[in-house]
Amino acid sequence: MMLSKLIRITTVPLSLDKLLTGQLKYMVGKGFDVYMISSMGNNVHFLEERESSTFIAVEMTRFISPIKDLVSLFKLVRVFRKLKPDIVHTHTPKAGLLGMMAARIANVPIRLHTVAGLPLMEATGMKRRLLEYTEWLTYKCAIKVYPNSTNLKEFILKSKFCSSDKLKVIGNGSSNGINTNHFKISxxxxxxxxxxxxxxxxxxxxxxxxxxxxxxxxxxxxxxxxxxxxxxxxxxxxxxxxxxxxxxxxxxxxxxxxxxxxxxxxxxxxxxxxxxxxxxxxxxxxxxxxxxxxxxxxxxxxxxxxxxxxxxxxxxxxxxxxxxxxxxxxxxxxxxxxxxxxxxxxxxxxxxxxxxxxxxxxxxxxxxxxxxxxxxxxxxxxxxxx
The missing domain is CATH 3.40.50.2000 (Glycogen Phosphorylase B;)
Structure with missing residues (x-):
């Protein structure tokens, strides 16, 4: 029986480390073949061991850089066409935009994006309009979008980035919950x-x-x-x-x-x-x-x-x-x-x-x-x- 391939993407490895701690290993235990993608970092070998998952480096910038972003997009498309994943699930704004676009170009069937904060909320003028467009494009390429809070879902609907049937808050919110046994006095x-x-x-x-x-x-x-x-x-x-x-x-x-x-x-x-x-x-x-x-x-x-x-x-x-x-x-x-x-x-x-x-x-x-x-x-x- 072939395992379903799951790719989780963030812009930088620190997000994989801190925002998704333990979740990828859990999915491995549930029968998924899991890959992590982000820019290269010092802790990626530790991440591979901790999460029992394979890391693939694709450089992505956190700021707007058309040429570098285009290079990253092509690299992601190439990775997806080689791996043929069943699911691509993205986090963070830049990884969401590039990951969802690349997944759609590569015909990945299940394209998911988690929203955990919107930089555009503090932007104004042309920068805000550009960020709004990139959010809209990210959601357009995804088949499901997961705001990690109810209020964030309402903001997305009010902004008309996508229709309500594409949005879902999982549980009571949060991208990863919290390990309450880890966060206690010992x-x-x-x-x-x-x-x-x-x-x-x-x-x-x-x-x-x-x-x-x-x-x-x-x-x-x-x-x-x-x-x-x-x-x-x-x-x-x-x-x-x-x-x-x-x-x-x-x-x-x-x-x-x-x-x-x-x-x-x-x-x-x-x-x-x-x-x-x-x-x-x-x-x-x-x-x-x-x-x-x-x-x-x-x-x-x-x-x-x-x-x-x-x-x-x-x-x-x-x-x-x-x-x-x-x-x-x-x-x-x-x-x-x-x-x-x-x-x-x-x-x-x-x-x-x-x-x-x-x-x-x-x-x-x-x-x-x-x-x-x-x-x-x-x-x-x-x-x-x-």
Whole structure:
């Protein structure tokens, strides 16, 4: 019996690593012959071993580059014609556009695209119109499109990128769910957390806010730094832990913001970390003031560690977090609202305790990873004809 061939594509290998952890190996266990495609990276051999899947490098840029994009498209078509996959399933905007176009050209029968955030939401003018067209073209080439949140589905329908019969939110949302057994306190994590606290001079008297993600403007970092700096003037014991990389080539922070980060003794910048769990274990509140998301993993991860979350009222975030139940929801790009929410959780012991108590159960009940994987597998089986 021949195995059904499944190809999953992202623009860069980091997305395969972090957004789809464990899912590809699950599909291998269910009888699929799985291939991964993205640009080349340092960790691809590790990915092949972890996911029991074959990696194929096709260089793709994250920005608009017509000549390079055309070269990538031709390479993808060549790969698809050689492998003859049953399913091509894409993630991230550029991989979605090129992957769906190439799959249609190569007559791949089942062409699927997951939407996990739309950069066009923060674009204007000609750039926005171009991004809207590329979204429309991606969905035109796909036979099914999976927004990873209900609000994102509504935005796509409102934008008229495709018809409702092509759209489906799987489960309660998310692209990969969350491994709730992995994201919980253990003796090993406590030991690592204690070492980190000692390294940065953190004590029981400190109250630590944490941000995890790319340190760029559209994640709300400018507002976060200003809100935190003002709050720290009145509460010397608070700290802000920044976990993630800068991306100056795509969405740089202002020189003023970078100076505030670099000059503050209360802001701890640790850069990108492969394992964010020890940093969650030493924190009290997640602050995630992003401008746009699909269905972010970070609020789910924080919730598993019993951290209340302050998030903006945007796609995904306002589905994971219920206001006043497991966190606080604020308007995006609003420094005063962000500072007020941080102050409430810092000083409101009863409110903090209530949100903390609810945080993990609300994530476990709705987003357990293996349940979502089983729903995606059933979707594949249905499209393959049972």
């Amino acid at each position: 003796p090993e994590l406590v030991s690592k957390a204690d070492s980190i606290k000692e390294n940065f001079g953190l004590t029981e008297s400190n109250f630590t806010f944490i941000f995890i993600g790319r340190l760029v403007k559209d994640k709300g970092i400018e507002e976060l730094i200003q809100a935190f700096t003002s709050l720290a003037e009145r509460h010397a014991q608070i700290r802000l832990l920044l976990v993630g990389p800068f991306e100056p080539e795509l969405d740089p922070l202002s020189a003023e913001c970078l100076a505030m980060i670099g000059n503050s003794n209360a802001i701890i910048n640790v850069g990108y970390q492969d394992d964010v769990r020890p940093y969650l274990a030493i924190s009290n509140v997640l602050v995630f003031p992003s401008y746009r998301e699909g269905f972010p993993n970070v609020p789910m991860q924080a919730g598993c560690f019993e951290l209340p979350a302050i998030v903006t009222d945007i796609n995904g975030c306002n589905e994971i977090i219920a206001n006043e139940e497991n966190g606080l929801i604020i308007p995006p790009k609003n420094i005063d609202a962000l500072q007020n929410a941080m102050s409430r959780l810092l000083t409101g012991e009863a409110l903090y305790g209530k949100l903390q108590k609810n945080s993990r159960p609300m994530i476990v009940d709705r987003y357990e990873q293996k349940h979502l994987w089983s729903l995606i597998y059933r979707e594949y089986e249905s499209l393959l004809g049972g």
